[in-house]
Amino acid sequence: MPNIAAELFTVRDWLGNQDQLHEAVHRLAGVGFEWVELAAVAAVDGPDADTSPATLRRILDDHGLRALSAxxxxxxxxxxxxxxxxxxxxLGCKMVAPPVIFDVYDYRDFDGYRRFLDDAAPVREKLSAAGIDFAYHNHSHEFVYFAGTNPMEYLIENSDMQMELDTYWTAISGADPAAMIRRLDGRIRYLHCKDAQVFPTDDPDWFAKPEPTWAPVGEGLLNWDAILPAAAAAGTEYYIIEQDICRRDPFDCLASSLQFLKERVAD
Structure with a gap:
């Protein structure tokens, strides 16, 4: 089976305590996942945490799951x-990525990104020495142009770090995910697989802009026939499924996404 992970942010409402964690991990293993990306695990990191990282590792191990990243x-x-x-x-993670950096730096000017790269250098060095990748996870604001370029290009040109490209946010920004993957050849070991769909607003104006939202991979508008071959050619090894908002049971959404990718990604 190809290396496909479930991003736990998708099922964040089922991670509040150790009992919920057991159930969530059991359900993910039951639909065929072997990897997870850790995020929003309140049972471990929340204000009422009742689970240590070592216990989380044991729970994952007991269900045949491994933590790919966090x-x-x-x-x-x-x-x-x-x-x-x-x-x-x-936890045995191979990679870590900050979900955002705008809680620390101003993302609206390049000085914030310059400071981030400077501060990340010693962190990356220590992680690399331990065999752990450091990756940058994007949203849509990295594709906003100012001063003649955009933050994504700035990060690519001024660092050699891995990029955990998020296909949804890339597409929503107006960029082409497949083209960006090709741009990141050799630096996109981890791909955040998200799909997008649109629904009409409640605005009675017929010309109201439809609202984008998330969809299970393969059920939305993204061109996976272009994205997945580009990822394979660029050296992607791990495909991480995330759906920020689900219009049906999140575990069912993840199962649908997993099946779609299993049929299209080579082992």
Missing amino acids: HRRFGELRDNTAAELEYLQT
Whole structure:
């Protein structure tokens, strides 16, 4: 089976305590997942946490799941690198990515991105020494042009870090996910697979702009016949499924996405 992970943010409402965590992991394993990306695991990181990282590792192990990667706040990675590294090593993660950086830096000017790259350098060095990749996870604002370029191009041109490209946010920005994947040849080991669909607004104006939202992979508007071959050619090894908002049971959405990718991604 190809390396396909479930992003736990998709089922964040089922991760509040250890009992819920057991059930969520059981359901993910039951539909065929072998990998997860850790995010929004309140049972471990929330204010009422009742589960240690070591216990989470044991729960995953008991269900035949492995933690591929984790989304961790960059401020913690920068200021408490040793503790964050211990967390990642305990879970066996291959990669870590900050879900956003705008909680620390201004994303509306290049000085914020320059400071991020400067501050990330020693973090990346320590993670690399431990065999863990550091990747950048994008949203749509990285594709907004100012000063003659955009933040995504700035990050590509001024660093060699891995990019955990998010197909949904890339497409919503107006960029072509397949073209961006080709641009990241050799630097896109991890791909965030998200699909998009649109629904009409409640606005009675017939010309009201439809609202984009998320869809299971393969059920939306993205061109996976272009995206997936581009990813294979660019060296993508891990496909991570995330759906921020689900219009039906999130576990069913993940199962549908998994089946779609299993049929189209080579082992």
